[in-house]
Amino acid sequence: MRKPAEEADMPTKAAVNQPKTARGEATRRAILAAAEKVIGAKGYNDASIGHITSEAGVAQGTFYIYFTTKExxxxxxxxxxxxxxxxxxxxxxxxxxxxxxxxxxxxxxxxxxxxxxxxxxxxxxxxxxxxxxxxxxxxxxxxxxxxxxxxxxxxxxxxxxxxxxxxxxxxxxxxxxxxxxxxxxxxxxxxxxxxxxxxxxxxxxxxx
Amino acid sequence: MRKPAEEADMPTKAAVNQPKTARGEATRRAILAAAEKVIGAKGYNDASIGHITSEAGVAQGTFYIYFTTKExxxxxxxxxxxxxxxxxxxxxxxxxxxxxxxxxxxxxxxxxxxxxxxxxxxxxxxxxxxxxxxxxxxxxxxxxxxxxxxxxxxxxxxxxxxxxxxxxxxxxxxxxxxxxxxxxxxxxxxxxxxxxxxxxxxxxxxxx
DNA sequence: GTCAAACATGAATACTGATTCATGTTTCAG
DNA sequence: CTGAAACATGAATCAGTATTCATGTTTGAC
CATH class of the missing domain: 1.10.357.10 (Tetracycline Repressor, domain 2)
Known part of the structure; x- marks a missing residue:
């Protein structure tokens, strides 16, 4: 649950996993868009990480570079x-x-x-x-x-x-x-x- | 919806698993009540059959005597x-x-x-x-x-x-x-x- | 009382899917 | 150019849990 901030101090929601390059930015956006589409269509539970990443055109592990959790x-x-x-x-x-x-x-x-x-x-x-x-x-x-x-x-x-x-x-x-x-x-x-x-x-x- | 007679032939939704004795009736009701409580509280996916049956005070397998599926x-x-x-x-x-x-x-x-x-x-x-x-x-x-x-x-x-x-x-x-x-x-x-x-x-x- | 049908048990099965990790590849500041 | 940080990969791990099944126990019609 709690996630220690990188070096700042947000108590509620640390915004880690922010991409540092243009490539990363694009990938993150692609995953987010794919997640919207897949979760919207199949529902949260039937939308697997695999579905999302394949819709986004990236490997499964890539998901966890930008998001810590499916939730x-x-x-x-x-x-x-x-x-x-x-x-x-x-x-x-x-x-x-x-x-x-x-x-x-x-x-x-x-x-x-x-x-x-x-x-x-x-x-x-x-x-x-x-x-x-x-x-x-x-x-x-x-x-x-x-x-x-x-x-x-x-x-x-x-x-x-x-x-x-x-x-x-x-x-x-x-x-x-x-x-x-x-x-x-x-x-x-x-x-x-x-x-x-x-x-x-x-x-x-x-x-x- | 339509309710097939005890021994009729509904293709869509067979109403099997109907208890035949008072004991069975009571057990089925207990499971249904437990399901309402547990699913209502934890949500469909986090409510496991184990949770439901233990709330109902019966063994896990008993669930499948009265229901064919969690859904x-x-x-x-x-x-x-x-x-x-x-x-x-x-x-x-x-x-x-x-x-x-x-x-x-x-x-x-x-x-x-x-x-x-x-x-x-x-x-x-x-x-x-x-x-x-x-x-x-x-x-x-x-x-x-x-x-x-x-x-x-x-x-x-x-x-x-x-x-x-x-x-x-x-x-x-x-x-x-x-x-x-x-x-x-x-x-x-x-x-x-x-x-x-x-x-x-x-x-x-x-x-x- | 008896016995077949109902009912009950809970351990074993079987599968799904989130998350991790060891290993490459790409980017870009200097 | 170059090397360290970012980024990417996908196979392996690991846990949860729906469903099945072989084995008892209870019920109630006769």
Missing amino acids: QVFSELVLEMGRLVRHTIAEATQGIGNRLEAEKAGLYAFLDFVQAHPDLYRIVQEALFVDPAAYEEYYTTFAAGYRSGLEAAEAAGQISKGDSETRAWALMGIARSLGEQLVVFKSDKPIPELVASAYDLIENGIKP | QVFSELVLEMGRLVRHTIAEATQGIGNRLEAEKAGLYAFLDFVQAHPDLYRIVQEALFVDPAAYEEYYTTFAAGYRSGLEAAEAAGQISKGDSETRAWALMGIARSLGEQLVVFKSDKPIPELVASAYDLIENGIKP
């Missing part, structure tokens, strides 16, 4: 997914004044991203069983952002008052469920329609 | 969760005329159930990776019920018009997300509050 690649992928999603959404909602509109654009961007990266989506789901801490961080970070957006909107009078904590989780649940529609159940409903229907619900509810 | 117990647990949840919700919403109120009562019952059976909840989530077919059936069955409820309510003028397919998935997503709050993130927010906040959102939306 470590997995964790890295979860973190990557988190960073990418947040970045994508932040970019998509950049400069949208009305926060309700921003949320809608965010949902749209999220679904687009999920459709483009189905493997990463499944990996995050599996994290609940492979790396619960990463899973938790992924969702709590996400929820915190959602929540503060809602609170700002509430303060600005752009949405009604309500429990923004529960709202945040509920809205995340909607986004996740629709994402699953696309990636897991392979729905062919176009994203714009999904977003439109969902946002009609979110804005107006279902009261007659 | 089979797992599948059975997913099916059980589906049956139990549907039954619980049906019972809780029995005789409620207003369908909007019925949905609320259903959410309440669902969250109660989830809190009482955290292991089963995790098992369903893991089914996406261990037994995708069971996972799919669980959610599509659930969604179909949700959807037809919404359509009936719409026809009866009890809710506004809208895409009931997407609505069903969105509402399921909310329920699931709140369930996860309880079971995975161990929120201490009382269920009635969760339900109240969520249903305010579902009924009225967040428009000011």
Whole structure:
């Protein structure tokens, strides 16, 4: 478990195994990409190191030059997914004044991203069983952002008052469920329609 | 799913290994209960047959008297969760005329159930990776019920018009997300509050 | 009571797959 | 150019564990 840092002092996650040359950099990236593909497709347990390295076009031992453990690649992928999603959404909602509109654009961007990266989506789901801490961080970070957006909107009078904590989780649940529609159940409903229907619900509810 | 008669001829899923005596019945049940507990706690892969049988208080070989495969117990647990949840919700919403109120009562019952059976909840989530077919059936069955409820309510003028397919998935997503709050993130927010906040959102939306 | 069918046992089998290691090959600073 | 550090290889190790099986024990119909 604990891993003494090379000479620094990170208590939580020492970033060892960093490549020093361009070649190493490329190899590491290839392995990471292969891991995303293979683990996303076969699941963590059926994805063997052999599968991953052969997909990456390197020998099995090469894996351990850049990663200390099978679990470590997995964790890295979860973190990557988190960073990418947040970045994508932040970019998509950049400069949208009305926060309700921003949320809608965010949902749209999220679904687009999920459709483009189905493997990463499944990996995050599996994290609940492979790396619960990463899973938790992924969702709590996400929820915190959602929540503060809602609170700002509430303060600005752009949405009604309500429990923004529960709202945040509920809205995340909607986004996740629709994402699953696309990636897991392979729905062919176009994203714009999904977003439109969902946002009609979110804005107006279902009261007659 | 379909249940072959004792001596009929199902090609897909022979229901062999049915105990014939009271003792066998009890043992099988003990193993199933142990499997729920152990797999729910450690996850499918880390839950070995040895763990399960020792939790059940029987020898390792006994497992294979009642189950042909580790995967089979797992599948059975997913099916059980589906049956139990549907039954619980049906019972809780029995005789409620207003369908909007019925949905609320259903959410309440669902969250109660989830809190009482955290292991089963995790098992369903893991089914996406261990037994995708069971996972799919669980959610599509659930969604179909949700959807037809919404359509009936719409026809009866009890809710506004809208895409009931997407609505069903969105509402399921909310329920699931709140369930996860309880079971995975161990929120201490009382269920009635969760339900109240969520249903305010579902009924009225967040428009000011 | 008896005995065949059910049930139970736990050691042995058989295989998978993560991780290590001894041995080359490539890179690049000086 | 050159040699030490990086990088790469893939066969060998090593542990875990699903499943089988030969051998008892219990049950219940008669």
